Amino acid sequence: MYPANFDYQKAESVDQALQALAANPDLKIIAGGHSLLPAMKLRLAQPPALLDVWGIQEMKGITRDGDMFVVGAMTTHADILRSELPLFPEVAGWVGDPMVRNRGTIGGSLAHADPSADYPAAALALGVEFVIRGLGGERTVHADDMFQGMFESAVQPGELLTHIRIPATIQASAYEKFRHPASHYAVVGVAVARHADGEVRAAYTGAAERAHRLTKLEEAVRNGNTAPTGLVEASDLLGDRFASADYRAHLVDVLSARAVGRLG
Known part of the structure; x- marks a missing residue:
């Protein structure tokens, strides 16, 4: 069409x-x-x-600024895949196909806030910062405040997401995904990351109207339980012809255990 x-x-x-x-x-x-x-x-x-906005060169590329990586919003998935960033290269490998990865951008995906996209879970687990500019100036939004609903992010009309700031001191990270066989979008995806202070942040995507932190998993790992169950309530999740809410809740538990197991 x-x-x-x-x-x-x-x-x-x-x-x-x-x-x-x-x-x-x-x-x-x-x-x-x-x-x-x-x-x-x-x-x-x-x-x-x-x-x-594809041709805006100041929104492309990856640089290091102290303990943070600064990633231009127009950086492609393929460039992310080849980078030394924590977690995001692994996640980029799950995105689409070579055509999508060579043209699609990390900023476009994150600002789009698709509830089944992979990057939002990684952003929450890593605790990234989003640099957003408007005519009134520049502001920084933490990942915890970025994803506000289905296809709804903190980027307001008249603004641009220009850069993403990612901690460079992540000790270990992992992403586990159960994908739809045709679209390759996440039926459920779980991201975990151990930060420099030893704390673990975790998040899931694909199961609800937006990506969410997995605070129960974070608490369980803090207490030495690496395979907790009942991490999310099925009543808080989406159900469709691909997977019921109960099945998605089960997948969150299974994928969380796998991801935490890979942290070492």
């Missing part, structure tokens, strides 16, 4: 993009396009205008 007609603009800098967004609130940001374009072709999304 073909998308509905739309206007197209291209930004070469963050400032140019922000000015364009301020001038036209109807603009929809497009980067790699692997989430937006399929929806447009199915007429599930019909934005009247697109703002292409």
